[in-house]
Amino acid sequence: MRGFSDILPPASRRWGMLEERAREVLGGFGFSEIRVPILERAELFSRGIGEETDIVEKEMYTFEDRSGDCITMRPEATASMVRAYIEHKLYAADPLVKLYSIGPMFRHERPQKGRHRQFHQVNVEVFGVSQPMIDAEIMAILMHYLSLVGAAGCRLQVNSLGCPNCRLPYKEILRAFLKNHLPRLCEDCRRRMERNPLRAFDCKVPGCREIMSEAPLISAYLCAPCAEHFAAVRSYLETLEIAYEVNPRMVRGLDYYTKTAFEVVAGELGAQNAVAAGGRYDQLVAALGGPDIPGIGFAIGMERLLLILPDEPLSSGPSLFIAALGEGPRREAFSLSYKLNRAGVRTLIDYEGRGLKAQMRRADKFGARYALILGEEEQRTGQAILRDMKEKKQEEIPLSSIFEEIIRRVKGRSP
């Protein structure tokens, strides 16, 4: 199906590693994993993300289930996590809750580089803290994770989108500005002017860019609390020595963001250059029927992260290949390899009864560090040959204690 893909080995191994690292890092910072369903009632997203957004208007997989309920395959995870936070009254013991979740999202878009219909995110949310310290902290955690997994060339951009008190008046000012330049705006920006004038900032049409370079910026219109909050976030970032740039033209796609918004961009990603993005959503919990509790979070796009990771081969060859000749030895190899694998020595055998040369070739092809040769001759003499494929040296080891000898020599030695 278009936009849906299989994740095959060896790539699946990288996925596993990225998820494992995320769990380690987030666990270390006191986050707990939450697993939420992939299906939710459709209205959760229209209320959370915003009725007028493209995601809700034309990108959601929404259908009626057999009982006639209107169901959506989640296009993002924050709404679900907020729903769970409210539904289970996770704020009851203490409003401060740190959660993360890993899984697939679904949007019916035309696929391109870094964009799929099923894509995967690591989502991180902190509920119950309105202080700017947490804003800086989660950005720091994000940057730490990205550098830990080896993502190079990432730039953190931050902005403040204000709160309803300052954003609404600013939107009108921006709208008025756009109206003044209406004749020179592209068709898309004219539409944006009505719906969401902020979006005009990321228009790619040169004429519009020129106009927007002179457009009023929200930073000049932030209310005192928002301006103060933003200044504090920046100063805390500096305390943690996190490199960032203020991007006053950065806009978020989802309606629920307030105050802090941030994005990690990387070149070489093509048109979709955001690897991770997030921001504060102080009204969302209340808007979805919960108490008045602030929140902040981000999502990392795993497909995009994979795109900017260096693709080291990550060889995962076995430690040992047993080359066996003849019925008796083959049975012996079969049993021995099972026991060795069980004991943590990655062992491979040949199932097809090939000749010795062919088996050695396979041992080499799979990148085995050692080869054990087990044939009729070895059965007679009671000595098997253990060959170090890398050093090209081999020695005889007694069949009577073969398991222990191999464990002793091979275990822990990587190919």
Next chain:
RNA sequence: GUGAGUGUAGCUCAGCGGUAGAGCACUGGACUGUGGCUCCAGGUGCCGAGGGUUCAAAUCCCUUCACUCACCCCA
């Protein structure tokens, strides 16, 4: 939703009206029981699918599907 490009062997691709090819990979042999190098041999294809034009279509035309990139939008 819009636009452009590409679909031929497991992979990368050539062929662009006249019997489907190369390199790599794979399997075997040269080397009766010791891998990488070399040489030789072997198998492989609904030429993305459906329809049309033609004596003849992988090749030309139409439709459709998939992939890629860009717009829109977003992680």
